[in-house]
Amino acid sequence: MKVFVTREIPEIGIKMMREAGLEVTQWLEKRDLTQKELIAYCLNHDALLSSGANKIDKIFLHKCSHLKVIALLSVGYDNVDIEEAKKLAIPIGNTPGVLSGATADTAFLLMLATSRKAFYNHKKIIKGEWEFFDPIVNLGIELSNKTIGIFGLGKIGYVMAKRCVGAYDMRVIYHNRSHNKEAEQKLGAKKVSFEQLLEQSDVLSVHTALTDATKGIFNKDAFTKMKPGSIFINTARGAIHNEKDLIQALENKTIWGAGLDVTNPEPMLPDNPLLNMPNVCVLPHIGSATIEARTAMAKLAAANIIAGVRGEKLPNPVET
Ligand code: DGY
Helix, strand or coil: CEEEECCCCCHHHHHHHHHCCCEEEECCCCCCCCHHHHHHHHHCCCEEEECCCCCECHHHHHHCCCCCEEEECCCCCCCECHHHHHHCCCCEECCCCCCHHHHHHHHHHHHHHHHCCHHHHHHHHHCCCCCCCCCCCCCCCCCCCCEEEEECCCHHHHHHHHHHHHHHCCEEEEECCCCCHHHHHHHCCEECCHHHHHHHCCEEEECCCCCCCCCCCECHHHHHHCCCCCEEEECCCHHHECHHHHHHHHHCCCCCEEEECCCCCCCCCCCCHHHHCCCEEECCCCCCCCHHHHHHHHHHHHHHHHHHHCCCCCCCECCC
């Protein structure tokens, strides 16, 4: 059995698959595969381990319906047509849980960095603009006892909320389809409507999946309802916020700042106006980029591939 891997991944994942008797081909070029190349490779393989935003859409799935399994090196699966995969009986696996701490840390880092204009001030030193101590410039805002609003309280949102309570005694409110009993009991979290989340959060952190319902939900209307002086954080998917509306909300001072690990499109172009705003911190989608998380993700993805090619139930099937 042959597996195609769309990127270099931690060696442990490759080792596991080889030890299970699989022949592994890796795409090692430092550029994205074109869709045509992806399909051509998959036609010669029995399984696909996909890292990144390869489009696993209806066309791809029909052309590659022979695949025994597709394992994603991510928790997000918005690049996959799950319904079509189900119809074609192609099992899809992802890597939930093991990246929750790393991704929540990225959200926390962006929250703190944005509240103190850290990236902007770092750039000022590089540009030789640190001239003297000025008591009235570079003022940030403090986070202690403020309200953190979590949009999507799943595994990652829970860890972010826990970090905020532990570090800053923040009050937690959240908007989610279902109640999160653990967060309510252990963190005193309160489930609120989307409107209340917008109106009450001092920091609003996005941790939901990208779906038809969440696409562009942070638009002009939502930013207008946000608390003046609040911070918007997105470490989930860039398409959940409307970038033009976010820029306008920051320019008009409707909100105070934004911290983004995800943008739309990715990569963000270097001339993007967000990169020059003092109260904005942007990272290049490094949410789960720790040695620990990526190693664990590679192991989970390899385990999904091994089970899939053997016709066994995947240890981590995508849960919809
Ligand atoms: C994820 O796991 O979904 C991360 O965003 C990496 O794509």
